[in-house]
Each structure stands twice: as structure tokens, then as C-alpha cells.
Amino acid sequence: MKYIYLIAILFLCLNLKAQNDRFIFGFFPEASLKYNISEKYSITHKVESQHGLFDSNRLNDELQYEHSLTDLQSFIGRRLTPFLKADIGYQYRVEEGENTHRTIQQVSILQRGSFYRIGHRVRIDQTYFQEESTLHRARYRIKGQIPLQGRELDPGENYLAISNELIYMIQSSEDDLENRLTAAYGFYIDDKNKIEIGLDYRTDDYLVKDRFRHRLWFKFGYYKSL
Amino acid sequence: MIRRGLIITFLLLINFGFSQEKNEVEKRVKKNEVPETALEWLKDAYEKKRRTKWYFQTDGEEEVFEAKLKHKRHLHSIEFNMRGVVQNIEVLIKEKEIDEDVYEVILSYLKETYTKYSLSKIQIQYTGQPDDLEDLIDENELENLKISYEIEYYGKTETKDELWEGLFDHSGRLLNKRIVKIKNTDNLDY
Structure with a gap:
């Protein structure tokens, strides 16, 4: 449990600067379900949802629950080698205002160390709106996974997962950058069930003048495979 | 309502997930x-x-x-x-540290069996009596020791594409091999 404190302190430190920027805090549960349809092909469904509790843009600094958005995603993936996987996916986003459709293409590369694992993910996606033009994003995520008991991650043991993702986005000649840093404590129940609990710190509007935004999500993720 | 629905979904998911192996x-x-x-x-x-x-x-x-x-x-x-x-x-060793003759035998097996291959982790294994193993470390003596090589390698054939762990004897001949099952990467991919 000491790791969770460590992670929390790390994120608190990150948040001490820039009091004038917009800051949002909330809960972010997510769950994914993966199953193989053949030796090479697999299907993954994922649901994730953001629930805001605090927004510095509101007049009084009270906690107030707000359903920000819910994403429903489905992917079909092909394993090209034991270390390389390509996926195409679709996302339906339920959000106040306008629900959107998104298409996703990604390649993930697994790097195995003597005791750790690193996953590299290169993803591009396109979000479609009724009125506005399509939003294009290109993103790269690196995620490391380190066992906390011994050198091998065995059923019933725990791990630490740290990731960072950089996102470049462009919509009708306006572009922006977003960064997502996460740290989570993982419960490796067995190879078909994993739980990750941690924090997801997102900063965006880097390229938009006077509008830098921080979002801190308390994340709860469940990964199930059949 | 949405929140309650989500919580219930999570609880259900977790419930049917717990079957510890x-x-x-x-x-x-x-x-x-x-x-x-x-x-x-x-x-x-x-x-x-x-x-x-x-x-x-x-x-x-x-x-x-x-x-x-x-x-x-x-x-x-x-x-x-x-x-x-x-x-x-x-002992974890590098590819070039394998005895040349042994290396040739291992490579010829890999070339024959796979269209594409690469070695990722090579361990030389010494088995024997405690005294003989002690002599190996402090006197560099190989007497009475059985030598084998445990090699993790990636091998691709026309139909299969896997990570293997092969055990090769002192001369580089394959004794047995098994597929190394790579753990699920769902938490790294999505």
C-alpha cells in the first residue's frame, strides 16, 4: 500500500504549480474484455467513463458530481508476431451536447526485459462531429510494468504500472498537444484478470493561449480476458 | 442512474473473473x-x-x-x-560467448526448422555434485559437470510464429523445447 501513497504524493507535487490554470478532478472507471476468435485474431471491448467531482471553472469551489463522458470501444486485433499486434477499433462516445463516433488504428509492440515489460503503443484516431470538421489525433504511449514480488509476475502478486502518452491533435488547421501520465498499483489475479488502481494526470491545451488545463483522474481499471 | 449501473457492472465483471489458478x-x-x-x-x-x-x-x-x-x-x-x-x-551469456562448434550446431538446427529466428536469452547450465560445481566457480574446472544450454528464441515457420525455450545438450543438439507463453498484453495495448 505504501506505493499508493508514493504515487499520490508524486501527483500532488505536480499539481502545486500553476494555480490559475483550469483544474478538474474526478473518477475514471474502465473495464476491458478480450477474447480470441482464432489463433491470430482477437476482439476487445472496452468501456470507460469519466465522472467529474471538482472543476475550478465553477464559481464556488464545491464538490459537485458531473457525468463527463462514457466511451464504448470495440477493437479487432491481429497478432503479427508474439511481440507485435495491430488493431482497428471504433468508439462511440456518450457526452453532453453531442455523441461522437471515432475510428482508431493502432500498433502495439511488446518489449520484454529481464523482469519488467514495456508496451509501446502507436495510435491514430479520427473523431467525427455533426457540424465541425473531423478531429485527427496521433498518439504514442509507453507503459512499463514491474512486478513487486520477485522477478516474475505470478498469479496473486502485484505490480506497478507507469505510463506516459503524448497526443498531437489537429482539427481544421488548429492543433494542440495533450500529455497523460499515469501511475497505478496492479493486482495480477491471474493472466485473465488484472486490476489497476491509480492516478491519471492529464494536461492539455498546450498550444492554446491562456487555456492550460489539468485533469486528475482517480482510475480504476479491470482487464478481463476469456 | 448511470453511476449505479456502472458500479453494478463492475461488481459483476469482477465476480465472474475470480477463478484463481x-x-x-x-x-x-x-x-x-x-x-x-x-x-x-x-x-x-x-x-x-x-x-x-x-x-x-x-x-x-x-x-x-x-x-x-x-x-x-x-x-x-x-x-x-x-x-x-x-x-x-x-550463467547468462551472450551469443558470441557460446563455444563456436556448439553454436554452429544450434544455428544449423534453427536454420533448418525456421524461416526466421532470433536468439533472445541464452543461459549455460552446469549440473553436478556440490564439490564439482564449487570447483567450476573458484577454479574454473569443468570436470564431472554436465553442460547444457537453455535458450529462449523467436522462431517463425510457414504456419507458426512463436517464442520458444529450447534445451540443447553440450554439443548443441536439441533435447527438448516448449512454447513460452507470453502473458496477456491487454493492459499494455488498450
């Missing part, structure tokens, strides 16, 4: 949990005091202690039985 275990142990015989053998063989990490390992049947340490710039894994008697020593 627990057979292979490897965990860190403290020095004082290791039999004295093992500690003494290690001290005699490797002499100088060094940083040693101890592990307990089981595959569901056999239980062993394993010591991991660095010796002459190589990572050594020394396996002991539960009574503390040394069983074998595995």
Missing part, C-alpha cells in the same frame, strides 16, 4: 529463510561477500531456492533443493 510461484525470500547448507556452499564457492538475492520457486511440484548474483560480469542463478544442496548453476 495458482501453480507457478516465484517470490523473493530473506536470507534467513534459506537453509544454512546453501549459504555455506555459496560462501565457499563465490568467496567474496556480494549482493545476493534469494528466491523461492515452485512449478506446483518441485520446490527450490534460487540465488541470483553477479560474478565476473555475468548473472549467475544457483539452484538449491529445499535441504540446501546445490543442484545447478545457470
Whole structure:
């Protein structure tokens, strides 16, 4: 449990600067379900949802629950080698205002160390709106996974997962950058069930003048495979 | 309503997920949990005091202690039985450190079997009596020791594309191999 404190302190430190920027805090549960349809092909469904509790843009600094958005995603993936996987996916986003459709293409590369694992993910996606033009994003995520008991991650043991993702986005000649840093404590129940609990710190509007935004999500993720 | 629905969904998901399969275990142990015989053998063989990490390992049947340490710039894994008697020593080596003749035999097997291959982790394994294993470390003597090579490699055929762990004998002939199952990467991919 000491790791969770460590992670929390790390994120608190990150948040001490820039009091004038917009800051949002909330809960972010997510769950994914993966199953193989053949030796090479697999299907993954994922649901994730953001629930805001605090927004510095509101007049009084009270906690107030707000359903920000819910994403429903489905992917079909092909394993090209034991270390390389390509996926195409679709996302339906339920959000106040306008629900959107998104298409996703990604390649993930697994790097195995003597005791750790690193996953590299290169993803591009396109979000479609009724009125506005399509939003294009290109993103790269690196995620490391380190066992906390011994050198091998065995059923019933725990791990630490740290990731960072950089996102470049462009919509009708306006572009922006977003960064997502996460740290989570993982419960490796067995190879078909994993739980990750941690924090997801997102900063965006880097390229938009006077509008830098921080979002801190308390994340709860469940990964199930059949 | 949405929130309540989500919570219920999560609880359901977790519920049908918990079916623990627990057979292979490897965990860190403290020095004082290791039999004295093992500690003494290690001290005699490797002499100088060094940083040693101890592990307990089981595959569901056999239980062993394993010591991991660095010796002459190589990572050594020394396996002991539960009574503390040394069983074998595995040394992590580079591709070019394999004896040339042995390497040729291994490569010819890989070339014949796979259209594409690459070696990822090579360990040379010495098995023998405690005294002979001690001589290997402190006197560099190979007498009475059985040598084999445990190699993790990627091999591609027309139909299969896998990561393998092969055991090769002292001359480089394949004794047996098994597919290394890579753990699910769902949490790294999505």
C-alpha cells in the first residue's frame, strides 16, 4: 500500500504549480474484455467513463458530481508476431451536447526485459462531429510494468504500472498537444484478470493561449480476458 | 442512474473473473529463510561477500531456492533443493560467448526448422555434485559437470510464429523445447 501513497504524493507535487490554470478532478472507471476468435485474431471491448467531482471553472469551489463522458470501444486485433499486434477499433462516445463516433488504428509492440515489460503503443484516431470538421489525433504511449514480488509476475502478486502518452491533435488547421501520465498499483489475479488502481494526470491545451488545463483522474481499471 | 449501473457492472465483471489458478510461484525470500547448507556452499564457492538475492520457486511440484548474483560480469542463478544442496548453476551469456562448434550446431538446427529466428536469452547450465560445481566457480574446472544450454528464441515457420525455450545438450543438439507463453498484453495495448 505504501506505493499508493508514493504515487499520490508524486501527483500532488505536480499539481502545486500553476494555480490559475483550469483544474478538474474526478473518477475514471474502465473495464476491458478480450477474447480470441482464432489463433491470430482477437476482439476487445472496452468501456470507460469519466465522472467529474471538482472543476475550478465553477464559481464556488464545491464538490459537485458531473457525468463527463462514457466511451464504448470495440477493437479487432491481429497478432503479427508474439511481440507485435495491430488493431482497428471504433468508439462511440456518450457526452453532453453531442455523441461522437471515432475510428482508431493502432500498433502495439511488446518489449520484454529481464523482469519488467514495456508496451509501446502507436495510435491514430479520427473523431467525427455533426457540424465541425473531423478531429485527427496521433498518439504514442509507453507503459512499463514491474512486478513487486520477485522477478516474475505470478498469479496473486502485484505490480506497478507507469505510463506516459503524448497526443498531437489537429482539427481544421488548429492543433494542440495533450500529455497523460499515469501511475497505478496492479493486482495480477491471474493472466485473465488484472486490476489497476491509480492516478491519471492529464494536461492539455498546450498550444492554446491562456487555456492550460489539468485533469486528475482517480482510475480504476479491470482487464478481463476469456 | 448511470453511476449505479456502472458500479453494478463492475461488481459483476469482477465476480465472474475470480477463478484463481495458482501453480507457478516465484517470490523473493530473506536470507534467513534459506537453509544454512546453501549459504555455506555459496560462501565457499563465490568467496567474496556480494549482493545476493534469494528466491523461492515452485512449478506446483518441485520446490527450490534460487540465488541470483553477479560474478565476473555475468548473472549467475544457483539452484538449491529445499535441504540446501546445490543442484545447478545457470550463467547468462551472450551469443558470441557460446563455444563456436556448439553454436554452429544450434544455428544449423534453427536454420533448418525456421524461416526466421532470433536468439533472445541464452543461459549455460552446469549440473553436478556440490564439490564439482564449487570447483567450476573458484577454479574454473569443468570436470564431472554436465553442460547444457537453455535458450529462449523467436522462431517463425510457414504456419507458426512463436517464442520458444529450447534445451540443447553440450554439443548443441536439441533435447527438448516448449512454447513460452507470453502473458496477456491487454493492459499494455488498450
